[in-house]
Amino acid sequence: MTDPLLSIRELRVRFDTDEGVVQAVDGVSFDVERGETVCVVGESGSGKTVACESVTRLIPMPPGEIAGGEILFDGEDLTEASEKRLESIRGGRIAHVFQNPQSALNPVYPIGAQIVEAIRLHRDVSKQAARDRAIDLLDRVGIPEATARVDDYPHEFSGGMKQRVVIAMALAADPDLLVADEPTTALDVTIQAQILRLLRDLQAEFGMSIVFVTHDLGVVAEIADRVVVMYAGRVMETGSVHDVFDRPSHPYTKALLDCLPGQGQSMRPIGGTLPDLKQPPAGCRFHPRCPHATADCRTGTHPELLPVGSGHDAACVYYGPGYDSTVIRGESVSESRAADGGDAVADSDSDHDTTGGDC
Amino acid sequence: MSMHWYVARRVAWAVVATYLILTITFGLLAVAPGDGQTAFAFEAATEGGDVDEARETFDEITGRDEPLLTRYTNYMVNMATLNWGWSFTRNQSVMDALAAAYPYSLMYAVPATFISIVFGYAIGLYSATHQYTLTDYLGTFTAFFGISVPNFWFGIMLILVFAVDLGWLPSYYQTGRGVWTLANAKQLVLPVVVLSTGAIAGNMRYSRAEALEYVHADFVKTARAKGADDWRVLVRHIFRPALVPLMTILVADILGLLFAGAYITEVVFQIPGLGLLSYKAIIQQDTALVMATTLVPVFIAIVGNLVQDIAYTVLDPRIDYGDR
Numbered sequence: 001m002t003d004p005l006l007s008i009r010e011l012r013v014r015f016d017t018d019e020g021v022v023q024a025v026d027g028v029s030f031d032v033e034r035g036e037t038v039c040v041v042g043e044s045g046s047g048k049t050v051a052c053e054s055v056t057r058l059i060p061m062p063p064g065e066i067a068g069g070e071i072l073f074d075g076e077d078l079t080e081a082s083e084k085r086l087e088s089i090r091g092g093r094i095a096h097v098f099q100n101p102q103s104a105l106n107p108v109y110p111i112g113a114q115i116v117e118a119i120r121l122h123r124d125v126s127k128q129a130a131r132d133r134a135i136d137l138l139d140r141v142g143i144p145e146a147t148a149r150v151d152d153y154p155h156e157f158s159g160g161m162k163q164r165v166v167i168a169m170a171l172a173a174d175p176d177l178l179v180a181d182e183p184t185t186a187l188d189v190t191i192q193a194q195i196l197r198l199l200r201d202l203q204a205e206f207g208m209s210i211v212f213v214t215h216d217l218g219v220v221a222e223i224a225d226r227v228v229v230m231y232a233g234r235v236m237e238t239g240s241v242h243d244v245f246d247r248p249s250h251p252y253t254k255a256l257l258d259c260l261p262g263q264g265q266s267m268r269p270i271g272g273t274l275p276d277l278k279q280p281p282a283g284c285r286f287h288p289r290c291p292h293a294t295a296d297c298r299t300g301t302h303p304e305l306l307p308v309g310s311g312h313d314a315a316c317v318y319y320g321p322g323y324d325s326t327v328i329r330g331e332s333v334s335e336s337r338a339a340d341g342g343d344a345v346a347d348s349d350s351d352h353d354t355t356g357g358d359c
Numbered sequence: 360m361s362m363h364w365y366v367a368r369r370v371a372w373a374v375v376a377t378y379l380i381l382t383i384t385f386g387l388l389a390v391a392p393g394d395g396q397t398a399f400a401f402e403a404a405t406e407g408g409d410v411d412e413a414r415e416t417f418d419e420i421t422g423r424d425e426p427l428l429t430r431y432t433n434y435m436v437n438m439a440t441l442n443w444g445w446s447f448t449r450n451q452s453v454m455d456a457l458a459a460a461y462p463y464s465l466m467y468a469v470p471a472t473f474i475s476i477v478f479g480y481a482i483g484l485y486s487a488t489h490q491y492t493l494t495d496y497l498g499t500f501t502a503f504f505g506i507s508v509p510n511f512w513f514g515i516m517l518i519l520v521f522a523v524d525l526g527w528l529p530s531y532y533q534t535g536r537g538v539w540t541l542a543n544a545k546q547l548v549l550p551v552v553v554l555s556t557g558a559i560a561g562n563m564r565y566s567r568a569e570a571l572e573y574v575h576a577d578f579v580k581t582a583r584a585k586g587a588d589d590w591r592v593l594v595r596h597i598f599r600p601a602l603v604p605l606m607t608i609l610v611a612d613i614l615g616l617l618f619a620g621a622y623i624t625e626v627v628f629q630i631p632g633l634g635l636l637s638y639k640a641i642i643q644q645d646t647a648l649v650m651a652t653t654l655v656p657v658f659i660a661i662v663g664n665l666v667q668d669i670a671y672t673v674l675d676p677r678i679d680y681g682d683r
C-alpha cells in the first residue's frame with residue numbers, strides 16, 4: 001500500500017480568545033487515502049471544521065494557532081510549510097468548498113472571472129485558455145448554457161447553482177484533495193442529493209480524494225468510504241462506513257445513529273450539550289453525556305483510540321483491559337440506559353423533546 | 360429597468376435639482392431687503408459719492424427696477440450663460456473672481472485629497488486586516504486624534520511651531536510665486552497637512568469599518584482557499600467590494616474637502632482661494648459674489664451625486680435599477 005495522500009497526526013489547534021484558550025482540536029489523527037472519500041462527522045463545535053481548515057492553514061491566525069502535531073500531505077509536513085508554499089497548495093492541490101454558497105462567491109465579479117482567477121493562480125495559461133477551461137468546468141458541474149452564463153454575476157444564480165459554481169472553481173487546477181465543509185447543508189433536500197451525486201461523479205472522473213465534513217449521517221451513508229467521528233476536539237471512532245454504521249463501537253456514534261430516522265428506533269436526541277472546550281472535562285470528554293460512563297471515564301486523560309476491528313478504532317475505556325465491550329457493541333444505548341437505571345443520563349425525560357438535543 | 364434608462368433618469372434629476380436651486384435662490388434674493396444695495400450705497404458714500412444716485416446705479420446694474428418675471432428670465436439666462444454678475448468689492452466680474460481664486464484652492468486641495476485618500480485607505484485596510492494588533496490600535500488612536508482636533512487650532516499650532524519657532528516654513532501664503540516653484544510648495548505644506556489630517560482620519564475609519572465587513576466574509580475565505588496571496592485578497596476581494604459603500608463617503612469627502620474644511624484653512628493661511636473669496640464677500644455683503652461662491656459648491660455636489668450614482672452602476676452588479 002502506498003502512503004496516504006493526507007495523514008493528520010496528533011493535530012492540536014487552539015484559539016486564544018478573550019475568555020480563555022479554546023482547545024478546538026486536541027490530538028486528532030486520521031488518514032485520507034488517494035481517491036477515497038472520508039467523512040468527518042460531528043456536531044457543530046466538535047472541531048471538525050477547524051481540523052480540516054487547519055490543513056491549509058485557512059483558520060484565522062491569530063487567534064488560531066496550530067499548537068502541535070503533523071499534517072503530512074503527500075509526504076510533506078504542511079505545519080512547517082511557508083505561506084508561499086501553502087498558497088501554491090491551496091486551490092492547486094487542495095481545494096475547498098464551503099458551507100454557504102450564497103456568500104462563497106465575491107458579489108462584484110462575474111463567476112467566470114472568479115474561476116479564471118483560480119485557474120491562473122496555478123496554471124500558466126492565457127486568459128482565453130483559462131476562460132475556455134472555466135466554461136468547460138461550468139458545463140461539467142451542470143450549469144446549463146455555460147457559455148452564455150460565464151459572465152453572469154453570482155446574484156443571478158440560485159443557491160444550488162452557486163454551489164456548482166463553487167465546485168467548478170475548486171476543480172480549476174485539478175486538485176488531489178477536495179475538502180468539502182458541509183457543502184449541502186444550506187441547500188434544499190433535492191438539491192442536496194444532486195450535489196452529492198455530482199461530487200461522486202466528479203470524484204470518479206478526476207480521481208481526487210474528498211474530505212467531507214458534515215453533521216448529517218444520512219449524507220455520510222450516501223458518500224463516505226470511511227468515517228471519522230469527532231467530538232469535542234477528539235476522534236471518537238473511525239472506520240469504514242460499513243463498520244461504523246453496522247457495528248458502531250463508541251457510545252457517541254451509537255447515540256448519533258440513534259438519532260437517524262429509519263434505524264429501527266425513534267429519533268432520539270443526545271442529552272446534554274457539548275463540553276466547554278476552554279475547560280474540557282477530565283477523562284473521557286463524552287462522559288457527562290454517556291450512558292455507560294464509569295468511574296474510570298471521569299478521571300485521567302481522554303481514552304486512546306483502540307482497535308475494535310480491522311481498520312476500525314474507537315476511543316472508549318470499554319475496549320481496554322478489564323472491561324466487557326459487548327456492553328456497548330451488543331446492545332443499543334437506550335436498552336442499556338434502561339438497565340442502568342438511568343443514573344448517568346441527564347436526559348431520561350427528554351426522549352420526545354427533539355429540540356433539546358443535537359440530532 | 361435598464362442601466363441607460365437609470366442613468367438618463369439620474370441626469371434628468373440633476374438638471375431639475377439645479378433648476379429648483381436656482382429658482383429658490385432667485386426667490387430668496389427677490390424678497391431679501393437690500394441685497395447688497397445698502398452696502399453698495401455705503402461704499403459709494405464713503406468714497407464721497409451720492410447715496411441715492413448709487414442706489415439707482417445699483418438697481419440699474421442689477422436690473423432691480425424691472426418686473427419680477429423679466430428679472431427672473433434675465434437671471435436664468437445669465438446663470439445659464441455663466442454671466443454671474445459683477446463683484447463691486449473687487450471691481451471685476453464674478454466669473455473672473457472665481458477663475459482667479461480657483462487655482463489657489465486646487466493647489467492645496469488636490470494634493471490634500473490625494474494624500475488623504477491614499478493614506479486613509481491604506482491605513483484603514485491595514486488596520487482591518489490586522490485587527491487588535493498594536494498597529495491597529497495605533498492607527499485608531501491617530502484617527503481619533505485627527506478627527507477630534509479642530510482645523511483652525513491645528514493650523515495655528517503648526518504655524519507657531521514650524522513658521523514662528525523653527526522658521527522652516529512661511530507662516531502665510533504669498534501670491535506671485537510660480538505654481539511649480541519650491542517656494543510655492545513650501546508654503547503649501549502646512550495647509551495640506553492641516554487638511555489631510557482630518558481627512559486621513561475620516562477615510563481611515565470608514566475604510567477600516569467597511570473592510571472589516573469583508574475581512575471575515577466567506578468569499579474572502581474562498582479567495583484564500585483558491586491560493587490568492589494576501590495582497591491579492593486585500594485588493595481584489597476586500598477592497599473592491601468595500602469600494603461600493605465607500606463611494607458615497609469618497610465623493611462626499613472630496614467635496615467636503617474642497618469646500619468646507621478649506622474655508623477655515625484658507626482664512627488661517629491667507630490663501631486667496633474660493634474660501635477666502637467667499638469669506639470676504641460675506642463680510643463685505645457682496646451679494647453677487649456670495650451667491651456665486653455658494654452656488655458653485657452646490658452645483659459640484661449635484662454633479663458629485665450624479666457621478667456617484669453612475670459609479671454604482673459600474674461598481675455594484677447587484678444594483679436594482681427599479682428601486683432607485
Ligand code: SF4
Pocket residue numbers: 250251252284285286287288290291292293294297303315316317318
Ligand atoms: S470512555 Fe466512558 S464515558 Fe467515554 S464513551 Fe466510553 S464509556 Fe462513555
